[in-house]
Amino acid sequence: MTYKQIKWLILTIPTLTIGVWEYVRHEFLLPYISMELGNWLAPVFVLIVSLLFLTQLFTMIEHNQEELNRAKALHAVLEEREKIARELHDGIAQSLFFLNAQLTNLEKNKSSDGGALQKLKESVHRTNDYVRQAIASLRHAADAGSIPWLQSVDSLIAELRHETRMNFETTWSIPEAALSSKEKVELLAIIREALLNIHKHADAEHVRLETMTAGSGWTCRIVDDGKGFNPEEVSDGRRYGLKMMQDRARMMSWRFDISRTGGETIVEVRKGES
Structure with missing residues (x-):
């Protein structure tokens, strides 16, 4: 049930209750119930109907509001994670990419210290993989x-x-x-x-x-x-x-x-x- 439907039910149920009660009282119960007693019974019936139906509708509104708040919170979390992922990508990941390119050129130009260069290159590759995994993790749905x-x-x-x-x-x-x-x-x-x-x-x-x-x-x-x-x-x-x-x-x-x-x-x- 949509929020609009719930709102209209809350607005119309008390009015319909009074209308139905007045019709039944005047058409069928007038010989048995006095006018004064009927006037006292009207708010009683409205209260009973409200307790039976309106409380359920209010519960549905609260549930819908909680769902909406959770959705907003999740959206805010995803936006925050996207900001962090963007900072990682724009800063660390790009720096590592250029550093890796420089190491590759250095490796081509200087082969005398190939072992040290290879270790350094492997370290950069591992760090680059970590950053990309962190970016991917931040862009996944939050737990x-x-x-x-x-x-x-x-x-x-x-x-x-x-x-x-x-x-x-x-x-x-x-x-x-x-x-x-x-x-x-x-x-x-x-x-x-x-x-x-x-x-x-x-x-x-x-x-x-x-x-x-x-x-x-x-x-x-x-x-x-x-x-x-x-x-x-x-x-x-x-x-x-x-x-x-x-x-x-x-x-x-x-x-x-x-x-x-x-x-x-x-x-x-x-x-x-x-």
Whole structure:
């Protein structure tokens, strides 16, 4: 039943009820029911009919409104995911394409260090594949049971669970509205890089992805119980993945820290005073 039909039923049912009651009373019940009693019974019948029919119609309107709100929310999510996908495509994916082209030319002109060039080219290809997969994932329909823009992280965690013996625990409390499209792209990239670093280097068994909020600020932590890191590699920039995370955080005016406490490595990204 359409909204227009429901609206007209709500408007006409009380009027029809009074009309039918008055007709029946004057045609058939007038010898048995006094005028005063009939006047008292009229609102009673309207109330009974309203309870029987109008409440059902109101429930249908509420259900239709909920469906409409869900559709609007899903549309907004898809628009947001499309924005993020466009930023990935226009920025990272195109940069990787040109970098790959430059590497190909370098490989043709200089064959003395072919092994290093081949490794670098393979790394670019893998990163390019990841970006394209992220774009495709963002353009798919959202899963209503999860945070839409974090689905690529969920997919990575599921893949790491399948390939390794790591256990993951995720606690997310940052409202989606608290992050702009650009912030989502950058924070997502930092989280993915941290998880991939844990997979490649940490030999960890347990990983926690946790967030906290305070006022307009927030904190995101990726914690693992792996073998740790060499502080010198972090300070002098020898670890490109760590440097990339630092640069992304600095570009967004976020605070980035990596520390080793109680047998755990903690990568922390913080915005504001959280």
